[in-house]
Amino acid sequence: MVASKQNVLVCWIGGNDLKAITGEEPGPILSTLRSTVFDSVELLCSYSVERLDPFLAWLRSQTDLPVRAHYEHLSSPVHFGDIYQAANRHLLRLTQSGAQLSLLLSPGTPAMQAVWILLGKTRYPAEFYQSSLEQGVQRIDIPFEIAAEYVPAANAISSTKLTRLAGRDVPVYAAxxxxxxxxxxxxxxxxxxxxxxxxxxxxxxxxxxxxxxxxxxxxxxxxxxxxxxxxxxxxxxxxxxxxxxxxxxxxxxxxxxxxxxxxxxxxxxxxxxxxxxxxxxxxxxxxxxxxxxxxxxxxxxxxxxxxxxxxxxxxxxxxxxxxxxxxxxxxxxxxxxxxxxxxxxxxxPLREREGDLLLLVDALLADIARQDTNFGGKKISAEAKNLILRDPWRGNVRELQSTLLRAALWSQGDMISASDIEQALFKMPSADSDVMSLDVSQGIDLNEIISEIAAHYIRRALTVTGQNKTRAANLLGLKSQQTLSNWMDKYGID
Structure with a gap:
C-alpha cells in the first residue's frame, strides 16, 4: 500500500496572526487550521524572536498539529529577491520530502502573495487558500497557467526593481x-x-x-x-x-x-x-x-x-x-x-476621488514600465478599464498598484485584458459590504445606510460617464439631470 502524501500548510506569519494572542480574533493561520484538515504546518517569519516566540507558544496550545517555524532575515518585507529565495528553499525541501503543498495567501505583504502564486503555479504545484473575517476560510482557484516561456522573462527582472514595484515605497524626495x-x-x-x-x-x-x-x-x-x-x-x-x-x-x-x-x-x-x-x-x-x-x-x-x-x-x-x-x-x-x-x-478613499482612477492606472503602468523594460509597452484594454471602474478598491492606491503589477506579470502580450485584471484581483469584501444582513437588534441608522449606498452609486455613475449628468441619471434610473443634481446636493457630492 502506498502511503498518502502529508498535506502541509505553508505560509508567512502576518501581523493579524501575532495580534490573535490577545483573543479578539483567531487570525488567518489558526482560522485555516480549524476549518481544513492538514497534517502539519510550516511557518515562515521575518519578525523578531521576541514577537515570534509568544505567538508560536500560543498557536501550539491551540492545535495538536506539528508546527514548525523558520525565521527568515529579509532586508525588506517587500524585497522580491529575499522573499523568493526563502520561499523557494522551503517549497523545494517540502516537495522533495513528498509533501502535498497548501499555500495560505492571506498573511504577509503583496510581494509575498505574488511569490507564492508564481511558485505555486510554476515550480511547485499547490492548492491555494485565503482567510478573511468576511468570508472565512476558502480554497481558491487561480484559473490561469503561466506559459513556460514566460518564466525566464520573469527571472530576468531584477530583484531591486521588483522590490520597488511591489512595495511602491514613498520616494524620499516626494513633492x-x-x-x-x-x-x-x-x-x-x-x-x-x-x-x-x-x-x-x-x-x-x-x-x-x-x-x-x-x-x-x-x-x-x-x-x-x-x-x-x-x-x-x-x-x-x-x-x-x-x-x-x-x-x-x-x-x-x-x-x-x-x-x-x-x-x-x-x-x-x-x-x-x-x-x-x-x-x-x-x-x-x-x-x-x-x-x-x-x-x-x-x-x-x-x-x-x-x-x-x-x-x-x-x-x-x-x-x-x-x-x-x-x-x-x-x-x-x-x-x-x-x-x-x-x-x-x-x-x-480612492473610490471617492472623482476622475482619479483611470488617471492613476495610466500613471502606475507608466511607472512600472519606466522601472523595468520587461514591462515596456504594456497597455490596458477598454474592457479592463471598465472592470477597474467597477471595483470598490478597498485597499485604495496600494491595492490598485499591486493589482496592476500582478496583471502586468501575468499578461502574455502587450495588452492587459479584462481577464488579466480579473485574475489579478483578490476578492476580499469588507465587513460592511452586505447591507442586507446587518443586525437590526443592535440598532442601525437607516438614513446613513441609504445615504452611503446612494452616494456610492452616484459617484460610480458619474465616473463611468465621464461626469455626464444626463447619462449618469439614466444609468441610475432617475428621471432627469435635475433629479440627479438634487440627489447630489442632498448627499454632499461635488
Missing part, C-alpha cells in the same frame, strides 16, 4: 507634484498641505490604508524649512508593546535584557527634522501619557537613565481610526488629541 489627482477634493487637500508645510504646527492625517498618508507627510516635510534634516517614519502598530518606550525614546546599554548597546529613539533620531508616526491610534493609553509629556516639554528620558534630553521635532501623525470617537469612548486621551490635531487632513 506635492508626486500626488497625482484631478479630483477637486484632493486638489484642495494638496493646497492645504502646502500651507501647512510652511508652518511648524503638528499635523494629523486621516485616511484608510493605502490612501497616501505617508506621501502627504513626506511632501509636507520636503516643502518645509526642515527639508535638509531627517524625516523618520515609524509604524506604531508594528512595534512590540515591550519595546515601545525604547523605540520612541531610546535606551541605555544594559537597560533591559538584550540591550547590548545604547540606542537613540526615533524622537532623538528626528531631532531638528520631522517625525512621522503612522497608525498613531494604535498607541495604548499608558504610552499616550508619556508621549504627551515629550510634546509638552520638549524633553525625553531614555529607558535606563534619569538624564533628560531636549528634542525639537516637527510631528506628523497618521491614522485610519476616528480619533474623536476614540476620545469619546475614553480609548484616546483628549489632551493628546488636541495637541496633535492642529493641522488636520482627511484623505478620501
Amino acid at each position: 506635492f507634484d508626486s500626488i497625482l489627482t484631478q479630483s477637486p477634493r484632493m486638489l484642495l487637500l494638496k493646497a492645504q498641505a502646502q500651507v501647512l508645510s510652511q508652518k511648524q504646527v503638528p499635523v494629523l492625517i486621516y485616511g484608510e490604508t493605502g490612501t497616501g498618508k505617508e506621501l502627504f507627510a513626506r511632501a509636507i516635510h520636503n516643502a518645509g524649512d526642515r527639508s535638509a534634516n531627517a524625516f523618520v517614519a515609524v509604524n506604531c502598530g508594528a512595534i512590540a508593546p515591550e519595546l515601545i518606550d525604547s523605540t520612541l525614546f531610546g535606551h541605555k546599554k544594559g537597560a533591559f535584557t538584550g540591550a547590548m548597546e545604547s540606542r537613540a529613539g526615533v524622537f532623538e533620531q528626528a531631532n531638528g527634522g520631522t517625525l512621522f508616526l503612522d497608525e498613531f491610534g494604535e498607541l495604548t493609553p499608558d504610552v499616550q501619557v508619556r508621549l504627551l509629556r515629550v510634546l509638552q516639554e520638549g524633553t525625553l528620558t531614555p529607558v535606563g537613565t534619569s538624564q533628560e534630553i531636549k528634542v525639537n521635532v516637527r510631528l506628523i501623525t497618521a491614522t485610519h481610526r476616528n480619533l474623536m470617537q476614540e476620545v469619546s469612548q475614553r480609548r484616546f486621551r483628549e489632551d493628546l488629541f488636541y495637541r496633535i490635531a492642529v493641522g488636520v487632513l482627511h484623505l478620501p
Whole structure:
C-alpha cells in the first residue's frame, strides 16, 4: 500500500496572526487550521524572536498539529529577491520530502502573495487558500497557467526593481507634484498641505490604508524649512508593546535584557527634522501619557537613565481610526488629541476621488514600465478599464498598484485584458459590504445606510460617464439631470 502524501500548510506569519494572542480574533493561520484538515504546518517569519516566540507558544496550545517555524532575515518585507529565495528553499525541501503543498495567501505583504502564486503555479504545484473575517476560510482557484516561456522573462527582472514595484515605497524626495489627482477634493487637500508645510504646527492625517498618508507627510516635510534634516517614519502598530518606550525614546546599554548597546529613539533620531508616526491610534493609553509629556516639554528620558534630553521635532501623525470617537469612548486621551490635531487632513478613499482612477492606472503602468523594460509597452484594454471602474478598491492606491503589477506579470502580450485584471484581483469584501444582513437588534441608522449606498452609486455613475449628468441619471434610473443634481446636493457630492 502506498502511503498518502502529508498535506502541509505553508505560509508567512502576518501581523493579524501575532495580534490573535490577545483573543479578539483567531487570525488567518489558526482560522485555516480549524476549518481544513492538514497534517502539519510550516511557518515562515521575518519578525523578531521576541514577537515570534509568544505567538508560536500560543498557536501550539491551540492545535495538536506539528508546527514548525523558520525565521527568515529579509532586508525588506517587500524585497522580491529575499522573499523568493526563502520561499523557494522551503517549497523545494517540502516537495522533495513528498509533501502535498497548501499555500495560505492571506498573511504577509503583496510581494509575498505574488511569490507564492508564481511558485505555486510554476515550480511547485499547490492548492491555494485565503482567510478573511468576511468570508472565512476558502480554497481558491487561480484559473490561469503561466506559459513556460514566460518564466525566464520573469527571472530576468531584477530583484531591486521588483522590490520597488511591489512595495511602491514613498520616494524620499516626494513633492506635492508626486500626488497625482484631478479630483477637486484632493486638489484642495494638496493646497492645504502646502500651507501647512510652511508652518511648524503638528499635523494629523486621516485616511484608510493605502490612501497616501505617508506621501502627504513626506511632501509636507520636503516643502518645509526642515527639508535638509531627517524625516523618520515609524509604524506604531508594528512595534512590540515591550519595546515601545525604547523605540520612541531610546535606551541605555544594559537597560533591559538584550540591550547590548545604547540606542537613540526615533524622537532623538528626528531631532531638528520631522517625525512621522503612522497608525498613531494604535498607541495604548499608558504610552499616550508619556508621549504627551515629550510634546509638552520638549524633553525625553531614555529607558535606563534619569538624564533628560531636549528634542525639537516637527510631528506628523497618521491614522485610519476616528480619533474623536476614540476620545469619546475614553480609548484616546483628549489632551493628546488636541495637541496633535492642529493641522488636520482627511484623505478620501480612492473610490471617492472623482476622475482619479483611470488617471492613476495610466500613471502606475507608466511607472512600472519606466522601472523595468520587461514591462515596456504594456497597455490596458477598454474592457479592463471598465472592470477597474467597477471595483470598490478597498485597499485604495496600494491595492490598485499591486493589482496592476500582478496583471502586468501575468499578461502574455502587450495588452492587459479584462481577464488579466480579473485574475489579478483578490476578492476580499469588507465587513460592511452586505447591507442586507446587518443586525437590526443592535440598532442601525437607516438614513446613513441609504445615504452611503446612494452616494456610492452616484459617484460610480458619474465616473463611468465621464461626469455626464444626463447619462449618469439614466444609468441610475432617475428621471432627469435635475433629479440627479438634487440627489447630489442632498448627499454632499461635488
